[in-house]
Amino acid sequence: MTSGYLSDxxxxxxxxxxxxxxxxxxxxxxxxxxxxQPVHTVYVPADRYAPELPRQWGAAAxxxxxxxxxxxxxxxxxxxxxAPESTPERLADLxxxxxxxxxxxxxxxxxxxxxxxxxxxxEDADVASAAAAVRSAIDSDAxxxxxxxxxxxxxxxxxxxxxxxxxxxxxxLAAGGPLPDGLTLTLPKVTSVDQVEAMVQVAAALEQAHxxxxxxxxxxxxxxxxxxxxxxxxxxxxxxxIHAGDGRxxxxxYGTYDYSASLGIAAAYQSMEHPAADHAKNVMQxxxxxxxxxxxxxxxxxxxxxxxxxxxxxxxxxxRLVRRHLERGIYQGWDLHPNQLVTRFLATxxxxxxxxxxxxxxxRNYMHRIDSGILDEPATARALAGFIDRGAVCGALPADDVxxxxxxxxxxxxxxxxxxxxxxxx
Numbered sequence: 001m002t003s004g005y006l007s008d009x010x011x012x013x014x015x016x017x018x019x020x021x022x023x024x025x026x027x028x029x030x031x032x033x034x035x036x037q038p039v040h041t042v043y044v045p046a047d048r049y050a051p052e053l054p055r056q057w058g059a060a061a062x063x064x065x066x067x068x069x070x071x072x073x074x075x076x077x078x079x080x081x082x083a084p085e086s087t088p089e090r091l092a093d094l095x096x097x098x099x100x101x102x103x104x105x106x107x108x109x110x111x112x113x114x115x116x117x118x119x120x121x122x123e124d125a126d127v128a129s130a131a132a133a134v135r136s137a138i139d140s141d142a143x144x145x146x147x148x149x150x151x152x153x154x155x156x157x158x159x160x161x162x163x164x165x166x167x168x169x170x171x172x173l174a175a176g177g178p179l180p181d182g183l184t185l186t187l188p189k190v191t192s193v194d195q196v197e198a199m200v201q202v203a204a205a206l207e208q209a210h211x212x213x214x215x216x217x218x219x220x221x222x223x224x225x226x227x228x229x230x231x232x233x234x235x236x237x238x239x240x241x242i243h244a245g246d247g248r249x250x251x252x253x254y255g256t257y258d259y260s261a262s263l264g265i266a267a268a269y270q271s272m273e274h275p276a277a278d279h280a281k282n283v284m285q286x287x288x289x290x291x292x293x294x295x296x297x298x299x300x301x302x303x304x305x306x307x308x309x310x311x312x313x314x315x316x317x318x319x320r321l322v323r324r325h326l327e328r329g330i331y332q333g334w335d336l337h338p339n340q341l342v343t344r345f346l347a348t349x350x351x352x353x354x355x356x357x358x359x360x361x362x363x364r365n366y367m368h369r370i371d372s373g374i375l376d377e378p379a380t381a382r383a384l385a386g387f388i389d390r391g392a393v394c395g396a397l398p399a400d401d402v403x404x405x406x407x408x409x410x411x412x413x414x415x416x417x418x419x420x421x422x423x424x425x426x
Contacts, residue, residue, distance in 0.1 A: 030291070036393055038146055039331065039344065041108055041253070045115050046114075046115055046127070047115070047126045049130055053104075057103050058099040058100060058104075058341065059099075061099050071088075071096055073088070074315060075088035078343060082354065095346055105145055105394070111150060114150075127168045131169050134147060143180055145182050147182055149165070151165045151187075166202070166206075171209075171210065186220050188224060189225055189255075192228075199245075200244070200248055215247060218249070218250040220253055220296075221252055222252075222255050223255060224262070225262055238284055239287035251295065253334075254296065254298045260276065272300060272333075295332070297334070299333065300317060318343040318344070319346060321333070323351055349395070362380075366384070367381070367407075367424050385416035385417035386417040389413055389414050
């Protein structure tokens, strides 16, 4: 290509000047790598885990819904079913199937706040039991898509105990066979980039000790302290720690109650929707953008238990909070009780099904060059496909429905979502 004023040598000089920045951008912001993101993470004390726990949680959720008149009744009660694609009856059918087949997408065996300090002997024994139970679940094909542990944080008083638990858990798992594909480790209460750098060293040491492939061990970071959001120099350490993780940080998770308490917010007002929570999550969302690192909201501790009125109020709250973070582009949260699975999946499925018809029509029009009243661009097409793909992966949108509505194979929809197809079809 020639230019009227800028010579080829000048343009080559511009390329040279920007080559390092180009490489840095590609390395630091590679984009979505196609990994599945679970819609939730379930936390249970590590000593309470058994391979049958997901099935038990699914059955308990179905029982709770049945006691309230059925999943369709709960959907109507919490205000779902406005769109033709998400009637209470259709949502009930889909969620019932989910609760029977895959009630927990991501399970974390907790050796931190949900476990406490029980002494070294008890924790060592529980680590061994947890690893054996996970291995048993692997062997019996009873493992959720993602599973792992949250060990104690890197604060000085508990650092060695946390590392001892991590070391023993990985060692026991590795001794029994390959690590599960969905292994997920959680580093909580991070207060500095240094802690993430130390965790990178720990992961590399464990890989070497157990003959694992390089970078096999990744970890998620819990953002539960103000020091992670705003540093003493006015910068956002949460953004720096992703890159200090050297490709090993898989996700950032917001810790609702630790973070709120650390800001002095009274217990009655600690919530996923407090303005302080939104600020932290907004910073986290900016930090992960383009990096391929996932983002998760936290939990509500208002559980759907008690009498009918209390359970209904808690379900309404949970469903509203789930929908809230989905609308804000945060596609994962935490669940703490089997009954929360009812509204986790009802609200999640309604979100995807409510928006499915217009998203599918716009994607179809864009990809097949059909004239319409909306002029979409490649970035928007990718967002439309990403929305549909997420809904399909979690079970809200059956593949047959997607292919019929978009006039595209499911693999093409996914390729557009990942930016592998960027232009309309010929």
